[in-house]
Amino acid sequence: xxxxxxxxxxxxxxxxxxxxxxxxxxxxxxxxxxxxxxxxxxxxxxxxxxxxxxxxxxxxxxxxxxxxxxxxxxxxxxxxxxxxxxxxxxxxxxxxxxxxxxxxxxxxxxxxxxxxxxxxxxxxxxxxxxxxxxxxxxxxxxxxxxxxxxxxxxxxxxxxxxxxxxxxxxxxxxxxxxxxxxxxxxxxxxxxxxxxxxxxxxxxxxxxxxxxxxxxxxxxxxxxxxxxxxxxxxxxxxxxxxxxxxxxxxxxxxxxxxxxxxxxxxxxxxxxxxxxxxxxxxxxxxxxxxxxxxxxxxxxxxxxxxxxxxxxxxxxxxxxxxxxxxxxxxxxxxxxxxxxxxxxxxxxxxxxxxxxxxxxxxxxxxxxxxxx
Numbered sequence: 001x002x003x004x005x006x007x008x009x010x011x012x013x014x015x016x017x018x019x020x021x022x023x024x025x026x027x028x029x030x031x032x033x034x035x036x037x038x039x040x041x042x043x044x045x046x047x048x049x050x051x052x053x054x055x056x057x058x059x060x061x062x063x064x065x066x067x068x069x070x071x072x073x074x075x076x077x078x079x080x081x082x083x084x085x086x087x088x089x090x091x092x093x094x095x096x097x098x099x100x101x102x103x104x105x106x107x108x109x110x111x112x113x114x115x116x117x118x119x120x121x122x123x124x125x126x127x128x129x130x131x132x133x134x135x136x137x138x139x140x141x142x143x144x145x146x147x148x149x150x151x152x153x154x155x156x157x158x159x160x161x162x163x164x165x166x167x168x169x170x171x172x173x174x175x176x177x178x179x180x181x182x183x184x185x186x187x188x189x190x191x192x193x194x195x196x197x198x199x200x201x202x203x204x205x206x207x208x209x210x211x212x213x214x215x216x217x218x219x220x221x222x223x224x225x226x227x228x229x230x231x232x233x234x235x236x237x238x239x240x241x242x243x244x245x246x247x248x249x250x251x252x253x254x255x256x257x258x259x260x261x262x263x264x265x266x267x268x269x270x271x272x273x274x275x276x277x278x279x280x281x282x283x284x285x286x287x288x289x290x291x292x293x294x295x296x297x298x299x300x301x302x303x304x305x306x307x308x309x310x311x312x313x314x315x316x317x318x319x320x321x322x323x324x325x326x327x328x329x330x331x332x333x334x335x336x337x338x339x340x341x342x343x344x345x346x347x348x349x350x351x352x353x354x355x356x357x358x359x360x361x362x363x364x365x366x367x368x369x370x371x372x
Contacts, residue, residue, distance in 0.1 A: 004017035009363070011059045011066040012107035012130075014098055016114040020235045021049055021253045022073055023321040033075060037083055041068055049252035051352070052177035052285050053113055053136065059358035064263035067105060069299060071098040071117075075213075096121060103127055108372055109134065109363050116142060120149035120168065131372040132363060135176065138281075139272065141167050151366055154359075156279055173362060177282065179289030179346050180357030183255060185262050189291060193264040194229035195219065195325055198252050199283065201239055209239055215268065216244045218322045225322070228329055235262065265335065266325055269296035280305045285350055288312060288342035293335050295324055305350065311342035 025047060026032060032040055045054060045068065059066035070076055071094040078092055080101065088096065095117060098322035102110060108131045112118040123133060135150045137160050147153060148168030153160065154175035161172045195286045201209050212232070217223065219230035232248040252260050257327035261267050269283040279302040287294040288306065294304075298314035308314045313328065 001274050004284070009059075009064045009109065009367070010100065010105065010107040011056065011064045011109045011111070012105050012362075013054065013056045013111045014102075014113070014118060014252060015050070015054070015068060015070050016072045016094075016117060017044075017070055018235075019072065020251060022070075024251065024253060025049070026075055035079070037076055037079040040073065040079060041070065044068075044070050044073065044076070048180065048183065048258065050113075051180040051183070051254065051283075052282060052289075052355075054180075055111065055352075055356050055359060058352055059360070062356070062360060064360075066266075067107075067232045069098055071095060071114075099126060102130070103344075108367065110133065112136070115147060115153065116145055117152065120146035123149040129185075131370045132366045133368075134363075137164065146268050151370075152362070154362075170242075172262045175359065175362075176280070176350065176355060177222055177285060178352035179285050181347070183258055183290065185258075185291030185343060187291070189262050191263055191265050193231055193260075194329055195266045195268065196231050196233060196260065196264045197268045198233040198260065200235055205272060207268070208272075211270050211321060212268070213240065213244065214318045214322065215325065216240075216247065218325070223322065223328075225326060228325065233257070256289040258286060261290040262289045264292060265329055265332075267292045267294050268321075269294060271297050280350070284312070285346060288339075288346040289350070291339055293328065293339040294342065295321065295328070304359040306342060306345055309338070309343070311338060311345045313338065 017141065025044070029043065031150070032043060045057060056066045056068040074092045074094065077094055077097040081087055081097060084298060103126065106128065110130045111134045113136045115137050132151050133149060135153050137146065137153055137155050138157060141163050145162055145167050150169055152171040152173050153164045153169040154173050156174065156176045164172045195215065197212055215230055218225060219228050221227040230247060233250065233252040234248055235251045237248045238247045267287045269281070269287065270280050279299050284294060284296055284323055288311065294312040296314055298316045302308060302314065306312050313324055
């Protein structure tokens with residue numbers, strides 16, 4: 001059926017969240033076990049996890065018929081099945097439920113944020129193919145992934161523009177996630193911590209591991225400099241020495257993480273190895289959007305998004321990283337001014353509203369090409 005002025009575009013976003021996040025989310029909200037499916041989705045969106053990627057609400061505000069699925073949120077998926085008099089054996093197969101939901105929603109456009117689990121082998125099984133299939137990728141693509149059924153892969157990283165076509169992608173286009181406007185950052189943060197890192201480490205984070213250990217040693221004064229506070233917020237710190245593991249306070253998610261970024265004097269960002277530290281990764285958008293002071297990898301492209309030294313700060317090596325940590329911990333007025341300017345720049349140029357508007361323009365072009 002063609003999209004007309006009388007029928008809004010039907011947009012569906014299919015998300016998968018970190019299992020550790022979903023575990024913590026439901027542990028903190030036992031009341032959701034008896035809540036209807038729609039309440040699960042609203043609560044998940046309200047919590048702000050990966051909020052820079054979540055477009056369904058912005059599409060709805062633009063007049064589209066929009067919805068979101070969190071495919072691996074098993075309690076929500078069980079509720080959806082029950083409300084439609086359906087059942088599946090345990091453990092619930094989130095991909096199968098997502099296929100059923102796509103079939104029932106009949107979207108014109110589906111946007112998947114996980115193209116590995118939802119690759120072409122999944123897409124070919126859909127009884128009714130949506131007019132436009134879009135997938136995000138911000139990380140390396142594993143061998144064996146099939147992207148041939150996607151109309152477009154979107155990414156903010158140059159590497160994906162080279163890599164995705166080798167896996168069958170028909171088109172690759174630039175997309176930058178944006179900071180959600182419903183998070184209100186404190187104009188004058190009351191600081192609770194000196195230096196923090198919030199995130200994770202994998203085999204593709206060799207530089208991150210090394211630099212975090214360097215910060216830890218400097219925070220103790222091992223380099224002869226003045227000690228400072230340093231805390232980690234990570235799901236797994238087993239890669240670090242036992243003494244360093246004691247700095248970990250556990251994972252922060254969604255809006256809770258954004259508030260911690262706002263209330264910390266310095267937030268550290270170290271990009272993924274192999275992506276040539278190409279900006280802006282998610283922590284750049286999240287920290288500046290939350291009104292935090294960010295210290296991130298130097299890169300010649302960064303000035304296209306933020307002004308180093310005025311809206312955030314950068315480092316090129318470990319010595320510069322430690323020197324700037326110590327400098328900005330004692331230059332409060334300068335640090336706050338940079339954080340404020342970074343916040344204003346993020347809201348002006350890198351908001352979710354602007355990101356969604358660009359995404360809609362791309363969808364209109366793709367729909368027109370498909371004849372929908």
